[in-house]
Amino acid sequence: MQYQHISPEPIDVTAFFNAAHHPHAGAVVLFSGETRNSAHGKEVVALAFEAHAALAEKMIAEILDKATLKWKLTMALAQHRTGKVGVMECAVVVVTSCPHRREAYEANRYIIDRIKHEVPIWKYEHFSDGTGLWGGNCNCFTETGDPGKHIYEFEPS
Numbered sequence: 001m002q003y004q005h006i007s008p009e010p011i012d013v014t015a016f017f018n019a020a021h022h023p024h025a026g027a028v029v030l031f032s033g034e035t036r037n038s039a040h041g042k043e044v045v046a047l048a049f050e051a052h053a054a055l056a057e058k059m060i061a062e063i064l065d066k067a068t069l070k071w072k073l074t075m076a077l078a079q080h081r082t083g084k085v086g087v088m089e090c091a092v093v094v095v096t097s098c099p100h101r102r103e104a105y106e107a108n109r110y111i112i113d114r115i116k117h118e119v120p121i122w123k124y125e126h127f128s129d130g131t132g133l134w135g136g137n138c139n140c141f142t143e144t145g146d147p148g149k150h151i152y153e154f155e156p157s
Contacts, residue, residue, distance in 0.1 A: 001077065005060035006053045006121075008083040011090040022074035025097035027104035031112050033092040035085050043128040047091060049082045052120040056080070063114045071107040073098045078111055080121055092116075 001019035013032050020028045035047045064076040075097040085091045092115065096108040115121075125133045 003077075003079060004057065005078055006051050006056045006080055006082060008081065011079055011081060011093050013090055013093055016077050016079065016093050016095045020075040020077060020095040020097040022097055024099055025074045025104075026099050027101035028075075028095065028097040029101070029104040029108045031092075031094045031108050032090045033112065034090055035087050037087045039125055040133065042131070044087065044125055045128050046087065046126045047085045048124040048126065049080065049085065049091065050122045050124075051080070051082050053082070056119045056121060059119045060115060063111055063118075067096070067107045067111050070110075071096070071098060071103040073103070073107055076107065076111065078115060080115065080119070082121075084126075 001015070011032075013030065017028065017030050020030070035044065037044055060078055060080070064078060067073060068076045073096055075095065077095045078093065080092045081090070092112070094108050094111045094115070096104045096111065098104050098107070123135050125135070127133070
């Protein structure tokens with residue numbers, strides 16, 4: 001499957017899922033990050049994403065390569081949207097496949113957490129009251145209590 005990791009086009013989740021099938025894979029895990037209709041106690045009408053596309057492409061490729069080696073994946077795919085993404089639309093997809101489910105799940109979680117925390121992608125939330133809010137893709141601080149600690153490095157007690 002030929003694709004870019006950063007794209008303004010709607011994500012074809014089914015195509016990503018189909019591309020991850022492999023004769024050695026007993027597990028295929030798909031994560032679809034979608035725009036929800038509420039955040040910060042307000043109604044969300046859409047998200048808008050901006051990215052440093054060249055750097056984001058490189059970083060996502062490196063994250064996928066590292067995960068592929070670490071978990072011996074047969075396939076690792078990821079794509080993030082830029083531009084406006086409506087409620088219930090896919091903003092990011094990650095698909096992993098390998099012989100066993102545990103590794104497929106772990107790798108998928110690792111990939112999405114690193115993309116959200118490290119890749120230069122910024123999100124603007126459009127609210128129904130006409131206001132909006134810029135932010136990053138990661139909420140690590142609310143999960144770990146430390147803005148410098150990644151979710152994927154955090155073990156809840």
